[in-house]
Amino acid sequence: MGSTQGRRPPVMADVAKEAGVSHQTVSRVLNEHPNVRSETRARVQEAIDKLGYRRNLVARALVTKHSRTLGVVSFDTTLYGPASTVYGIEQAARAAGYFVSIVSLKSIDKLGVNDALDYLTDQGVDGIVVVAPQRSAAQALAELPFGVPTVAVEGGEAGEASVVCVDQVEGGRLATEHLLSLGHETVWQIRGPSDWLEAEGRVAGWRAALKQAGRPAPEPLTGDWSPRSGYEAGRSLASMKDVTAVFVANDQMALGVLRAFTEQGVRVPDQVSVVGFDDIPESEFFSPPLTTIRQDFGAVGRHSIEVLLRQIEGQGSHERERLVVPPSLIPRASTARR
Amino acid sequence: MGSTQGRRPPVMADVAKEAGVSHQTVSRVLNEHPNVRSETRARVQEAIDKLGYRRNLVARALVTKHSRTLGVVSFDTTLYGPASTVYGIEQAARAAGYFVSIVSLKSIDKLGVNDALDYLTDQGVDGIVVVAPQRSAAQALAELPFGVPTVAVEGGEAGEASVVCVDQVEGGRLATEHLLSLGHETVWQIRGPSDWLEAEGRVAGWRAALKQAGRPAPEPLTGDWSPRSGYEAGRSLASMKDVTAVFVANDQMALGVLRAFTEQGVRVPDQVSVVGFDDIPESEFFSPPLTTIRQDFGAVGRHSIEVLLRQIEGQGSHERERLVVPPSLIPRASTARR
DNA sequence: ACCCAGAATGTTAACGCTAACAGAGCCGAG
DNA sequence: CTCGGCTCTGTTAGCGTTAACATTCTGGGT
Numbered sequence: 001m002g003s004t005q006g007r008r009p010p011v012m013a014d015v016a017k018e019a020g021v022s023h024q025t026v027s028r029v030l031n032e033h034p035n036v037r038s039e040t041r042a043r044v045q046e047a048i049d050k051l052g053y054r055r056n057l058v059a060r061a062l063v064t065k066h067s068r069t070l071g072v073v074s075f076d077t078t079l080y081g082p083a084s085t086v087y088g089i090e091q092a093a094r095a096a097g098y099f100v101s102i103v104s105l106k107s108i109d110k111l112g113v114n115d116a117l118d119y120l121t122d123q124g125v126d127g128i129v130v131v132a133p134q135r136s137a138a139q140a141l142a143e144l145p146f147g148v149p150t151v152a153v154e155g156g157e158a159g160e161a162s163v164v165c166v167d168q169v170e171g172g173r174l175a176t177e178h179l180l181s182l183g184h185e186t187v188w189q190i191r192g193p194s195d196w197l198e199a200e201g202r203v204a205g206w207r208a209a210l211k212q213a214g215r216p217a218p219e220p221l222t223g224d225w226s227p228r229s230g231y232e233a234g235r236s237l238a239s240m241k242d243v244t245a246v247f248v249a250n251d252q253m254a255l256g257v258l259r260a261f262t263e264q265g266v267r268v269p270d271q272v273s274v275v276g277f278d279d280i281p282e283s284e285f286f287s288p289p290l291t292t293i294r295q296d297f298g299a300v301g302r303h304s305i306e307v308l309l310r311q312i313e314g315q316g317s318h319e320r321e322r323l324v325v326p327p328s329l330i331p332r333a334s335t336a337r338r
Numbered sequence: 339m340g341s342t343q344g345r346r347p348p349v350m351a352d353v354a355k356e357a358g359v360s361h362q363t364v365s366r367v368l369n370e371h372p373n374v375r376s377e378t379r380a381r382v383q384e385a386i387d388k389l390g391y392r393r394n395l396v397a398r399a400l401v402t403k404h405s406r407t408l409g410v411v412s413f414d415t416t417l418y419g420p421a422s423t424v425y426g427i428e429q430a431a432r433a434a435g436y437f438v439s440i441v442s443l444k445s446i447d448k449l450g451v452n453d454a455l456d457y458l459t460d461q462g463v464d465g466i467v468v469v470a471p472q473r474s475a476a477q478a479l480a481e482l483p484f485g486v487p488t489v490a491v492e493g494g495e496a497g498e499a500s501v502v503c504v505d506q507v508e509g510g511r512l513a514t515e516h517l518l519s520l521g522h523e524t525v526w527q528i529r530g531p532s533d534w535l536e537a538e539g540r541v542a543g544w545r546a547a548l549k550q551a552g553r554p555a556p557e558p559l560t561g562d563w564s565p566r567s568g569y570e571a572g573r574s575l576a577s578m579k580d581v582t583a584v585f586v587a588n589d590q591m592a593l594g595v596l597r598a599f600t601e602q603g604v605r606v607p608d609q610v611s612v613v614g615f616d617d618i619p620e621s622e623f624f625s626p627p628l629t630t631i632r633q634d635f636g637a638v639g640r641h642s643i644e645v646l647l648r649q650i651e652g653q654g655s656h657e658r659e660r661l662v663v664p665p666s667l668i669p670r671a672s673t674a675r676r
Numbered sequence: 677a678c679c680c681a682g683a684a685t686g687t688t689a690a691c692g693c694t695a696a697c698a699g700a701g702c703c704g705a706g
Numbered sequence: 707c708t709c710g711g712c713t714c715t716g717t718t719a720g721c722g723t724t725a726a727c728a729t730t731c732t733g734g735g736t
């Protein structure tokens with residue numbers, strides 16, 4: 001119908017002709033410029049509707065230098081934590097009118113992070129969120145490409161970038177103090193890999209709480225966050241008679257620990273109390289339901305977008321921000337008074 | 339340094355001047371056009387390196403009409419299944435040189451899916467993968483926007499779009515036959531929400547297997563995939579004395595069932611055998627370790643990209659494809675001979 | 677009646693790239 | 707030695723939008 005020939009999608013000029021105005025006026029309508037007569041505006045809108053016009057965002061991005069796309073770099077989005085964080089990021093970004101382009105890393109080396117950063121800046125993203133829980137990833141942020149605003153999630157001291165994170169130290173402290181308050185002499189720990197900042201933070205909080213209470217800190221066992229590694233550490237712990245309380249650095253490993261204890265006939269919480277970390281949806285239904293530390297991943301994702309947008313929109317003032325989200329204790333049935 | 343003034347990133351013309359050639363020759367080098375003298379090529383490459391030039395993909399996309407970006411629409415990427423699928427998609431897409439722009443839906447209505455589709459086509463994606471396990475989402479695909487190639491994952495009969503999915507019926511059958519082969523008289527089921535195609539498929543497979551064995555099919559209980567709903571269904575089942583085998587439509591609900599049975603003193607697998615579905619990383623460490631049906635989400639993601647790229651690159655021939663990935667039984671300790 | 681500010685619109689020029697064509701140089705066949 | 711046909715390179719013209727400037731049209735103050 002009309003003069004629009006072929007199947008080529010209509011462009012601004014087509015709308016302009018249809019409405020009997022210049023393409024610039026169409027642009028003004030689209031961008032809600034105030035100086036357009038409301039009658040003209042209506043006529044243009046009508047033409048837009050009639051032709052089914054949609055503005056070409058690529059052309060727009062070329063001239064405005066803003067793609068309204070944010071990049072997200074994350075490690076293994078299959079895991080609950082990263083997945084929830086990325087979800088929060090995506091929701092917040094879209095609510096703010098931004099697209100989200102994602103890169104999931106399988107390995108976490110500096111090279112991989114740098115590649116991902118380059119890749120995204122090539123695409124012309126307006127800003128980047130790096131979910132970088134490993135020390136190596138965080139270090140990669142120290143040398144940013146050029147002027148692309150960046151926010152690190154769980155990024156420790158991430159060089160130039162702003163940081164949004166959960167207070168891991170506080171989480172470790174909460175878990176440990178909870179166990180001590182139940183009358184346990186001391187608290188053992190199954191920690192995460194040493195490359196992970198979160199693991200370090202949780203160890204620090206645990207150590208601090210023990211020290212404050214004047215209790216000895218046993219040598220922590222180390223897992224790799226997987227249920228299997230928790231299972232193996234749990235088997236070691238089961239054979240040690242003086243263990244009455246264990247702080248496991250994440251819920252998945254805690255599941256492995258519960259499994260090992262069950263197999264070895266160690267009753268939880270009667271003989272040993274166990275606290276996890278993360279509060280994954282499953283942990284409420286472990287046997288027994290797991291006392292754990294909740295991290296509000298959604299809040300972390302939302303905050304990271306807030307910080308990033310502030311940085312993008314407030315051009316000059318790029319003061320580094322550091323936003324810390326508090327964790328909370330979720331008491332359930334895996335812990336009991338000694 | 340050199341003649342490049344200010345902090346403005348270099349463009350093709352800058353490289354051209356530096357190398358003493360025309361910008362078109364630079365373009366040729368970048369696009370690996372054969373007709374460039376190798377000496378010239380080297381000189382251009384040198385200039386590129388010297389200036390740290392990176393080509394502007396937005397400008398490129400404007401003229402080529404290809405953004406090399408794929409859109410992914412998914413429901414709740416917090417869940418293990420969607421998260422793994424999206425991960426597989428992202429890996430495969432990036433390996434093929436495509437960016438991935440993601441939209442996570444919180445609600446699954448047709449409107450939401452259509453909005454997401456519009457949103458992504460506005461951005462100028464070259465193709466879209468919709469992870470649409472619900473009937474309503476699949477229906478939304480029936481009315482596609484315009485010429486954007488689309489692939490549905492778990493999309494049943496998704497109108498025009500190609501489909502990649504796991505054979506849910508086969509999965510339901512595998513689970514049921516496994517239990518029957520262990521000597522159970524019949525198999526109960528806790529199914530997923532009726533809006534989900536996957537839930538329907540699993541019910542169909544279960545029913546088919548029972549029918550083939552000439553056994554009665556009890557009325558299935560319905561959950562919403564969450565551990566809690568499994569827990570509640572499990573409590574009902576625990577009170578029924580003739581239940582010896584239960585097929586639970588996903589692992590999370592199976593966890594809830596195990597929890598309920600444990601509380602009620604029903605021993606698994608001595609009194610009741612339980613089979614789950616998905617093989618999430620945790621299920622090997624449930625108490626007892628869960629027999630389940632594994633879905634290869636990674637393969638689904640990879641295949642969906644293969645199909646999509648075939649559709650994008652082979653312009654005219656848009657024959658609908660349908661690719662089915664087989665599930666497999668993972669026998670563990672939650673099932674035993676009657 | 678006149679002028680001027682401001683509103684409303686139009687015209688032109690980028691943005692940074694690739695496509696299409698044009699031209700220069702070179703080789704071997706006739 | 708001339709011509710056709712290669713290879714290599716340059717020139718020009720868009721892609722569809724917004725920005726900047728130019729122009730026309732109002733309406734009120736003098």
